[in-house]
Amino acid sequence: MATGDLALGHEQSKSAVVDAQQRVVNDFSIQVATVNGSGSQSANSVLLKSIFNMGVPVSGKNLFPSNIAGLPTWYTIRASKDGYVARRKKIDILVAMNAETAREDILGLHSGSVAIYDETLNLSQYRQDVVCYPVPFDKITAAVCPEARLRKLVKNMVYVGVVAHLLQIDMSSVEAALAKQFAKKQKALDLNFGAVRAGAEYAAEHLSKQDPFLIERMNSTAGKIIIDGNSAAGLGAVFAGVTVVAWYPITPSTSLVEATIEYLKKFRVTEEGKATFAVVQAEDELAAIGMVLGAGWAGARSMTATSGPGISLMAEFSGLGYFAEIPGVIFDVQRTGPSTGMPTRTSQADLLSTAFLSHGDTKHVILLPGSVKECFEFGYAAFDLTERLQTPVFVLSDLDLGMNNWMSDPFTYPETPLDRGKVLTAEDLNRLGGFARYADVDGDGIGYRTLPGTDHPKAAYFTRGSGHNSKAGYTEKPEDYLEIMDRLIRKFDTARTLVPAPVVTGNGKASVGVIAYGSSDFAVVEALDELKKQHAVEVDYMRVRAYPFTQSVHEFVASHERIYVVEQDRDAQLASLLKLDLAADQAVKLHSILHFNGLPIDAESILTELVVKEGL
């Protein structure tokens, strides 16, 4: 349908702000409201990929309940010609498929937005200022799907067809997305494509375009991939040669391990059919990390993945890993706390508790990926770091990054050989005549270790969480204890030089700086662009990518008058962690912008606070 054909005669649209000349192309968001368990995921994914196939940058977010079936769930798709992929607060197009929330859903729309819904819901009664497209979904579905039990599923594809037609998405793009979704399942493909076509045909015959939203072909997604952060992290681990995976299922980290298992089965089985990996579903998170440390101690590249409650359970073992200096990678896909919190909502509130996880003076190395690409890269790098540093390494992702689909450049193959760290062989021991496990031979705080099974009578040492001296012997002597504790600090300083450095943008001359990490990046970048556009204010931006902080963090703070620390938690955890590192006169420069309602942070929220705080 050409935009020139827009009929404005429909009575519900009289007050709706619709102007055929005011086209909104490739820059809007769609929200699909459905019921959990109704099988809308495939449909939403097809819709997302159809827009992607049109060459338009796109992102999708699943806002789902902690429930198997029956509770409301929302999926938002954002098309952005400028490539912004953060959550957008404003919804432009609502697909209301859930009768229970439909009224609330339409009441939440802004003036001039669009609602597509089942005609029986009669939503136009609630809003005169929203373009309404009632659709007889059940009737259309029944006509294309003779099998009654499949109709609930197939119905979702009908809205894909309606939306595709209204937004003028090419049917070929939808078909390509469907073909990928139902690869090798011709029958399912036919049925679903039939439903899409039926939806599109209905829209063509019965709905006259009254809204300004359109998808037009671009060339901004060529060569890009779509992947979720959890799969990316799992892929990183597999390419890092992970050999032992121990885990306990917990949302939102489950899919990280499931993806890892899938890749391991594909790429890590020998020609004889033997596994070059072991995966154990442990009895709880305590056992999971115990297995990780046992395996790391005995030479394996080992990992677990969990979320906040699991991190809490891993506290004691994490201290053992730190003090006995054992490698192991722990992925924490953060969700809201405290306690059970909102298990299906995102958060960055595990930062502080993870940094100091366990009793006593304990500090951990943490990697903070800020994109799916970094989930892959840090998922890989974590294994090199943990073996180099002989200490557990945590990778803090979050539900938004981990469970949602993101567009990305393809991942680059890590060409450098695996860094297995300081491990002495039997030949080394012959040459050296022996070794002291916890001695700082090289001055970097990292000792040399041997692996069980090293064929040398002097290879063995005694690993313990109790006080030990440089020769790994039991001790309660103050000087022995101090030697170990001081060396661990030296090791932490070495870590500072090895972890990924922050990424800084801006000209470096602004008086105001912003610091953020992880999934906040997308919203921060967009907010700062808007700040420049709307207020002609430029700020510098530093995205930290690891703890301990590198020296450049100090320099960034020192070279700015005011620093806004943007993060997704209540207690300003990143700012607090920074303040611990900074001198008192520098620490006072930090101000916080916090977002912690469980929804992914958005640019509008950041911009609003920045404008107020800067008095613009």
Added chain:
Amino acid sequence: MATATATPTGTPGPKVNRIGLPVLEYRGGKTTLCAGCGHNAISERIIDALFEMGVQPERVMKLSGIGCSSKSPAYFLSRAHSFNSVHGRMPSVATGAVLANHTMMALGVSGDGDTASIGMGQFVHMMRRNLPMIYIIEDNGVYGLTKGQFSATADIGSKLKTGVINDLPAIDTCAMAIQLGATFVGRSFSGDKKQLLSMLKAAVAHKGTVMLDVISPCVTFNDHEGSTKSYKFMQEHDEPINELGFVPSFEEIDIEYDAGTTTDVTMHDGSSLRLRKLREDFNPTDRVGSVRTLMEAHENGEILTGVFYIDTAKPTFTDLLNLVDRPLGTQPESVTKPSAAVLQKVMAGLQ
């Protein structure tokens, strides 16, 4: 060292085992446990068993949790890697270590508190997995390091030095282990040198989870009138259900025996565990019968010792995982890191 026995001078060197090592090479550091502690006797038997079986010390991983018992890996086999982990969580550490290197022999030492209270969760799941390792509970029914509280294996009605009487039933770790899937389950007494040594030697030959509950009187907190885990009580109430003889595969089997009263179990390495039946009806390959025997003993106030259950056919956890022969921990990069072409293929699939 291997040449020691062949010294032609006539002054005989120390006795060496079949791999040429003297027993000294199986010793550990000086014990810091109380004099007379049953745990020390168990350490001695472990040394004897590994020496007699000719186990290369470097091929052993010693693991433990926290407590008096868990200290003991420091007192034997200094040439083996050792991991003294956290309270009640040795099974998980052992699981990880075995997965990283399943060619090693894993020997875990735990206590009754470390296993039956704080460690129960991990204990049951390790038994269930039939992880190939030897798991020894040095069982004194009491918390030693915190000075004498009851543990969950203390018998009902037993009395502390302070006069406190235990009013809760004991957990029978052997009955549990059998029910859960361990494939070699026995109970012995630290003071019974012969039985414990035979049991440990057979344990070395077994492939799968070996669970040995060794009653080990605490001389400081639990070796008094009223304790059911004292030397005196054990010597009076210990009722062996079978007499053990173990013949390693490298020794010729030429012992005379009466076929009517013995059962031979062929171990994984071809060794033979001979159980001389003291109880006519006892069959150590019958799970249900074994658990029943243990339950009946509780009813009768007896403490049974012997090998209660043995299954040499059940696959171990590492069998189930279908691991490559070479340890996962030392797999080369060429095996564990997929190629650039593989990544390219994955990326293409995501476009």
